[in-house]
Amino acid sequence: MLYSIVDEGQARSMLNGELSKEEIVNFLYTYITGALVALCQSDNQYDIVNIEEESADVYVRAFNEYDYVYCNVSI
Numbered sequence: 001m002l003y004s005i006v007d008e009g010q011a012r013s014m015l016n017g018e019l020s021k022e023e024i025v026n027f028l029y030t031y032i033t034g035a036l037v038a039l040c041q042s043d044n045q046y047d048i049v050n051i052e053e054e055s056a057d058v059y060v061r062a063f064n065e066y067d068y069v070y071c072n073v074s075i
Helices: 002-011 021-041 048-065
Strands: none
Touching: 002 021, 021 048
């Protein structure tokens, strides 16, 4: 499902830049997972719709405005 969303975003020139489709999908998956974890940990007090709608706008702009920097992080 995320691949089709990214395909549509790229077709509409909403997502452009140096990131591959796979990289964008991986970032989106991580982003969505984090939002769901925040919702679960808040005992449903987290306004996921409003907060994540605003965050998604920032995320998409970041894909378009900034060069991709790969960070190798060990945990």
